[in-house]
Amino acid sequence: MSRTKLLLGNWKMNKGPKEAASFMAQAEEMLALANEKGIEIGVAPTFLCLEEVARLAPGGFLVSSQNVNEHDHGAYTGEVSCPMLKEVGVKAAIIGHSERREYNGETSKACNLKIKALLQAAMTPVYCCGESLKTYEEGETVAFVEKQILEGFEGVSAEDAKKVIVAYEPIWAIGTGKSASTDDAENTIRAIRGVLAGLYGEAADEIRILYGGSVKPGNIKAYLGCPDIDGALVGGASLEPSSFIELIKESV
């Protein structure tokens, strides 16, 4: 089963519309490089920049939000829905990033509703999971991540599950410069695929699982060389166009 590798830049709360547009001026060049490598690329800007980024994105350049509300419309102040994102050309949404779990109290059960809403809207959920340093040091990583996966995928059919992208991001590796070893990343991602295989059988082979956490041009090749790692969710190193281009060049 061949799974196309994906390099997705999570801009977090960085870049206003001007900076976002300036990045996108190089999107054609980035996409041409990615096509040469046979990988998929995309970015996840803030809600404020999504419309402009989607307008400037060449076909095949994935534009993702960093969150979504599970309802289509209504009295949910400060929220944005799947149909609204779709209307401006957004095709995916990052769900359950550890920063949203920590600062916005998002639970895996809440993520499950968002995942279902995205699938219903024919959009791609990028579902994040990952353990704290304490959990890692206690050797409880797999059990912790397994629970996140089981709760996130609750009630999702095998056919729909294939459309979900999972991102494994150990919290202790995010923005710290302390990336997980390729062995740790590959082993945990293989265990995640095992959990998905328990739920979905062979369909699990089609689910893409990314690694995230201090991915840089200098280490991306090692991660993407691992058999179970299907790409990278990149924060800091995705912000500068030159660095994003380096990531693409070094990816495979």
Ligand code: 13P
């Ligand atoms: P960094 O690449 O900055 O460590 O961030 C990773 C991340 O959280 C991507 O979602």
